[in-house]
Amino acid sequence: MLDVSTPSFLVDRAIVVRNCEGMRAKARASGVAFRPHVKTHKTVEIGRLQHGGTLGPITVSTLAEAEYFARDGFRDITYAVPIATTRDKIERAATLASRIDRLSVLIDSEPALRALEAYSASHGVTFDVFLKVDCGYHRAGVDPESPDSVRLALAIARSEALRFQGLLTHAGHSYHARDVEEIRRVAAEEVGSLTRFRALLASEGLEDALRSIGSTPTTSVVERFDECDEVRPGNYVFFDAMQATIGSCALSDVAVSVLTTVVGSYPERGAIIVDAGALALSKDAGPDHVDPQFGYGVVCDLDLQPLPMRIVALSQEHGKIAAQTHVPVGTRLRIIPNHSCLTAAMYDVFQIVDRGRVMDRWKPVRGW
């Protein structure tokens, strides 16, 4: 049982399937397009599970992911980070676009639009383009209330070099919420900002711009998807300690954990050391806005029952856990990661667990 070395990244297949089915069913019942993000897991196996075992539209965070999933047969991909307007990136996007049904890229500025148009003029290609909109996260995206944004949307829609795909936003500030009520407010802001912006565009003659939304908190807490046309959650396949803390899911919905071994026990200083350090967990501080002392993950026994221990420090290959009880050297524990996207990316291989046994090993794509 769990015959793997430590540290290992364990994925509970049944929970992944349940998480995938729940979100997919909600999208279907809501009558919206479903384009899940694959950046959390980066595996073609889970990409298929997100679509009930088949191929379907996906969202990616790197061109490397886009190319990898395209090789496996995924033919409709949105690259949901503003594309770097350097020659190499535009060229890679154009090459991939020529091989699949659709590769949509994101822009949010006139210089980026001009860069795509210049490449189009010299290479005779047409780009599928979303306008990235800022719905309050203030990371990337245009201000949906600015006349400049309306002008940019119209310029994209009217450009002969581009096919306008619609409006895309990501309510990343939902991660900063403290509870479900706050997430619901962000969710309303997410769809509201796109809907209002779409109305501004309609008044300028650009009708029915597609509204693509998606963050795991906002898509998890709503009963159904309203005021949008497409949803793109990603983290929901795994969830994590962060999502369970802010209310996107229960701790029992988290599909992943890091298996670790106690390598040192120091009851005289109330600590144990495990072999899962910063390279096994990532140093994401998790929901420290809810609890500044949260630590670097939730320590559990092998059955994923939380233990009263806190991961107080991570160095490269050591995790330091404040433990009130003595835990013998050699004991195995499981740690629910703070941020499963970042933890998963630390591993070349995931151990796929089914009914308590490792039944497969899946390899995520890496790099950019």
Place this chain on the structure above:
Amino acid sequence: MLDVSTPSFLVDRAIVVRNCEGMRAKARASGVAFRPHVKTHKTVEIGRLQHGGTLGPITVSTLAEAEYFARDGFRDITYAVPIATTRDKIERAATLASRIDRLSVLIDSEPALRALEAYSASHGVTFDVFLKVDCGYHRAGVDPESPDSVRLALAIARSEALRFQGLLTHAGHSYHARDVEEIRRVAAEEVGSLTRFRALLASEGLEDALRSIGSTPTTSVVERFDECDEVRPGNYVFFDAMQATIGSCALSDVAVSVLTTVVGSYPERGAIIVDAGALALSKDAGPDHVDPQFGYGVVCDLDLQPLPMRIVALSQEHGKIAAQTHVPVGTRLRIIPNHSCLTAAMYDVFQIVDRGRVMDRWKPVRGW
């Protein structure tokens, strides 16, 4: 020039050579053994540079590193994390030990000692073992002032299953220093604790136990190595923003940077977005004990001149930089990472830069 995609991990070969030579020369001049750590870079190329272009004794943080370097000809390796006393790890260590001149492992408890003895009894192997000592970091290691620690050292030295290699400590708390003076105090504590412990052992008849020390801050700020027999620094090959801030080095001694492209510019909210996010930089908070607003690295131009910008947030593939000036989309920047060990580990390949050009690509070993 710098004809690589972003994000990329750039290694300035000339600075690495200079850093390697400086530390090696200091060890030689001090008459102590030099067993540099390879965990920061995990490449056999830099492992050789640490020994002036040849093979030599090294320190590793994982068995995967030990196996990888052994395949390249390194034959004297210390695995400097307390070994997990599970069957698979002990077996791997024993197998590797049989193939090279010496693989030393660390223990700091009687249960770990018994586990090695039990394996030895059933497999007829002898382990080379260091006793890990806590010199004030309070991570792993025995208390050097406790009679229990003396008893454990004697038990290791007298065990027929083991060859006692000596005392090993790591002053990781030097990373928490704020300046050179504080680092010097930690350095004195590091060697002092081993020297005093060795005297306790001598009074029990165990003479001349080897004292192995090493952290980049403590080994960087001292003029020469006194009161120790072996030094094991690792981060010094690259250094990073953390080391430059606390005084282990100058910023111009940092050999690595992450090349990134501006993908969004939002002067109205005083921010730019670059394509180096948490997976390109790691989320190590760096010297936030010196400056809580330090951010996730030092933003520089292509010539590594620091710019007045702060990396205020990292999501998976976005870095958000507070920028007072407009920076055009497509601009390339370089970021000196907070913690080069963790940032390097995010990359499958390092771009080796020499006189402004990428002249090679080196691949680090990954996993455990």
